[in-house]
Amino acid sequence: QVQLVQSGAEVKKPGSSVKVSCKASGGTFSSYAISWVRQAPGQGLEWMGRIIPILGIANYAQKFQGRVTITADKSTSTAYMELSSLRSEDTAVYYCARDCSSTSCSKQNWFDPWGQGTLVTVSS
Amino acid sequence: DIQMTQSPSSLSASVGDRVTITCQASQDISNYLNWYQQKPGKAPKLLIYDASNLETGVPSRFSGSGSGTDFTFTISSLQPEDIATYYCQQYDNLPRTFGQGTKVEIK
Numbered sequence: 001q002v003q004l005v006q007s008g009a010e011v012k013k014p015g016s017s018v019k020v021s022c023k024a025s026g027g028t029f030s031s032y033a034i035s036w037v038r039q040a041p042g043q044g045l046e047w048m049g050r051i052i053p054i055l056g057i058a059n060y061a062q063k064f065q066g067r068v069t070i071t072a073d074k075s076t077s078t079a080y081m082e083l084s085s086l087r088s089e090d091t092a093v094y095y096c097a098r099d100c101s102s103t104s105c106s107k108q109n110w111f112d113p114w115g116q117g118t119l120v121t122v123s124s
Numbered sequence: 125d126i127q128m129t130q131s132p133s134s135l136s137a138s139v140g141d142r143v144t145i146t147c148q149a150s151q152d153i154s155n156y157l158n159w160y161q162q163k164p165g166k167a168p169k170l171l172i173y174d175a176s177n178l179e180t181g182v183p184s185r186f187s188g189s190g191s192g193t194d195f196t197f198t199i200s201s202l203q204p205e206d207i208a209t210y211y212c213q214q215y216d217n218l219p220r221t222f223g224q225g226t227k228v229e230i231k
Binding site for chain 2: 046116
């Protein structure tokens with residue numbers, strides 16, 4: 001059973017960057033994409049982007065293009081999400097989730113399982 | 125981007141009631157729709173995939189239906205442990221998009 005474990009909470013200054021990790025265990029890491037979804041306090045879910053580790057290809061939501069970088073290290077089964085130029089509106093819980101399977105993302109197009117979430121607080 | 129419109133945004137029902145949530149896509153997404161449950165302070169949990177398929181281990185009182193642009197999520201008999209916010213999510217196109225959520229409370 002695949003489990004995703006994320007890094008701990010972060011407090012960052014406006015203008016800085018944050019890098020959150022998501023380590024997979026119990027499954028074949030490279031066979032699935034990993035997506036990142038964030039949730040601002042009291043708000044809904046917002047997809048940021050995904051990476052397909054076996055291809056090393058990342059896709060990003062237009063809203064975050066240029067500010068977010070999603071990478072994966074197959075040797076450690078870990079995905080990373082780095083968000084730069086942080087502002088107060090980026091305060092949120094950031095989740096990783098296993099996404100589609102196969103290189104073409106033609107199967108299992110749902111988010112399951114999810115990591116436990118990482119709270120990122122941006123404050124001066 | 126495909127817009128997902130959920131309704132209602134919140135509802136209050138009694139234990140044992142039938143609860144229905146709707147989700148409308150801004151364009152035809154076939155059956156490329158999933159439903160999630162999120163309890164306070166927890167990560168979302170997949171309940172329904174491909175519009176109508178029940179995830180393994182999810183109680184049968186949960187169900188989903190629909191295709192094209194209009195989808196329905198139903199709890200046939202509301203239980204106290206079903207108090208949560210429910211989200212629909214499309215995967216027809218990138219970016220993946222979610223509905224705004226429906227908060228379900230006990231009356």
